[in-house]
Amino acid sequence: MKKVLFAIVLSGFTAASVAQDIHFSQLIQTPLQINPANTGLFDGYHRAIINYRSQWTSAGSPFKTMAASFDTELGLKKKKNAYLGIGGFLFQDKSGDANWKQFKADLYLNGILKVGKESHLALAIGGGYGQTSADFSKLTFGNQYNGQGFDTEFNSYESIVFRNFNYADLSAGFNYEFDKTNQAFDRNNSFKMKIGFAGYHLNQPKYIYGGALEQKMNARYVGSLGGQYDFKGTRLSALTNNYYMLQGKFKQLNVGAMVRMRFNNQTKITGMVHETALYLGCNLRVGDAVIPTMMFEMKGFMIGLSYDYNVSSFKPSTNGNGGFEISLKWTNLRDGTFRQGREFNKGK
Numbered sequence: 118m119k120k121v122l123f124a125i126v127l128s129g130f131t132a133a134s135v136a137q138d139i140h141f142s143q144l145i146q147t148p149l150q151i152n153p154a155n156t157g158l159f160d161g162y163h164r165a166i167i168n169y170r171s172q173w174t175s176a177g178s179p180f181k182t183m184a185a186s187f188d189t190e191l192g193l194k195k196k197k198n199a200y201l202g203i204g205g206f207l208f209q210d211k212s213g214d215a216n217w218k219q220f221k222a223d224l225y226l227n228g229i230l231k232v233g234k235e236s237h238l239a240l241a242i243g244g245g246y247g248q249t250s251a252d253f254s255k256l257t258f259g260n261q262y263n264g265q266g267f268d269t270e271f272n273s274y275e276s277i278v279f280r281n282f283n284y285a286d287l288s289a290g291f292n293y294e295f296d297k298t299n300q301a302f303d304r305n306n307s308f309k310m311k312i313g314f315a316g317y318h319l320n321q322p323k324y325i326y327g328g329a330l331e332q333k334m335n336a337r338y339v340g341s342l343g344g345q346y347d348f349k350g351t352r353l354s355a356l357t358n359n360y361y362m363l364q365g366k367f368k369q370l371n372v373g374a375m376v377r378m379r380f381n382n383q384t385k386i387t388g389m390v391h392e393t394a395l396y397l398g399c400n401l402r403v404g405d406a407v408i409p410t411m412m413f414e415m416k417g418f419m420i421g422l423s424y425d426y427n428v429s430s431f432k433p434s435t436n437g438n439g440g441f442e443i444s445l446k447w448t449n450l451r452d453g454t455f456r457q458g459r460e461f462n463k464g465k
Contacts, residue, residue, distance in 0.1 A: 138317070138337050138364060139182050139210050139219070141168055142400060142408045143421050144371060145358050146444035149186045149206040149225060151339055152315035153241035154292040156227040157190040157202015161417075163449040164188050164204075172425070172440035180440075184208035188225070202227035202239070217251045223286065235297045243288040249324065250281040284322035284334070290315030299349075310344040335365035345377075352379040356398070373400030375410065391416050391450060405429045406439050419446040 141147045146166055148155035168184040188204025207222040223245030232238045292313035299306045317337040324332040343358040354377040362369040375398025382392060396412035402425070410423040425439025 139184075139208060140362075140369070141170055141182070141184070141444075142402070142406070142423050142425055142440065142442050143168070143410060143444050144360055144373075144400075145343070146419075146421050146446060147184065147186070147206075149188065149204060149223070150184070150208075151341055151360065152290040152292060152313045153225040153243040153288050154227050154239040154290040154313055154315065156188045156204040156225040156241055157200070158227065158229055158237065158239050158292060158294060159188075159448065161448040161450045162190060162193075164446065166444060166446045168208075168442070168444045170440050170442040180210065180212040182208060182210045190229075198231040200229055202229055202241070217249075219247065219249050221245060221247045221286070223288065225288075235295055237292075237294045237296075239292040239294070241290050245286040245288070247284045247286055247322070248281070282325045284324070285320070286318055286322055286334075287320045288315065288317040289319060290339075306347040306349050308344075308346050311341070313339075313341045315339045315341075335367075337362060337364040353377065354379070356396070358400075369405075370403040371400060372403065373408075373410070374398050375412075396421075408439075417448050417450050419448075420444070421446075 141150070144151055147168060148159075148166075165187045166185065168182075170180075170182040172180040172182070184207065186204060186206040188202060190200055190202055192200040203224075203226055205222065205224045208220070210219040211217065223243050225241055225243040227239050227241035229237055229239045290313060292311055294311045295309065297308045315338070317339070318334045319336055321333045321336055324334060340361045341359070343356070345354055345356045347354045356375045356377060358371075358373050358375075360369075360371040362371075375396045378395045378397070380393040380395070392414070393416075394414045396410070396414070398410050400408040400410055400423070402408065406425040406427050406429070408423050408425050410421065412419055412421040421442075421444040423442045425442075427439040
């Protein structure tokens with residue numbers, strides 16, 4: 118009985134709050150969802166990421182979100198001070214007994230300009246396609262209860278006006294990146310900082326559910342500040358990632374820090390051996406959840422695990438249960454003099 122009642126409430130809650138975007142807790146593993154100007158702005162040639170999140174499992178009908186992204190660079194050459202980043206991000210979000218689904222696919226184009234010896238400025242635009250659907254025939258109601266169970270042959274006398282719909286979407290963003298790397302024989306020591314601002318749903322697409330119910334998707338604005346500092350003479354690095362999001366009347370502040378422990382150095386000449394490292398840290402979604410996070414990096418791959426522990430006023434309903442999340446990233450790295458030499462020769 119509780120499961121059925123929750124399914125009804127959840128469907129109503131989803132319809133009321135669907136104008137908010139999905140979110141992940143491992144925000145550093147969803148760079149294109151944070152800022153289109155992250156496209157192609159990384160130390161590598163190609164990058165692919167997949168994400169999976171299951172949220173509010175204690176409710177019986179959890180939200181399940183899957184996402185994937187890919188981005189690469191075009192025209193990265195030694196003799197040029199500008200190049201392009203191109204990539205795409207897609208996700209599917211599914212929730213409730215009515216199988217409420219959101220699907221979204223975006224493409225991004227990013228112009229990256231070297232504005233100093235250690236600085237880059239990036240400006241990006243993006244466009245996408247979204248689709249929303251549901252099957253309310255899967256819901257059961259109180260007047261269908263026959264004393265032993267729910268009989269779908271009974272008429273619920275509920276009239277739900279809903280139709281699937283599609284929409285177009287626009288986004289844009291910019292980044293400033295500072296990267297000061299000191300060359301060393303065994304490994305490089307870096308200080309990196311990135312600050313950015315992005316806007317999604319800039320055209321405020323309409324959500325048309327059916328009947329007289331119609332909503333506009335509020336534009337989502339994201340401010341970000343992150344960095345990395347390598348402690349010279351040690352195997353440790355400190356990383357921080359902070360984000361502020363605003364969408365209509367909804368606000369979200371994410372702050373986080375991690376320690377990176379390096380186990381071995383890369384081979385700087387051939388690039389045959391890559392660094393292996395473990396990341397341990399914690400993120401805080403202010404007023405909502407504490408998120409311990411662990412990541413492991415090896416040979417261009419990184420796997421991330423995290424869990425949201427709910428600390429908001431919703432905690433009694435969830436028993437503190439939040440969301441389990443896993444991510445996997447692969448990067449075709451730009452490490453090794455031989456590989457970069459071939460890259461530079463192409464620019465002649």
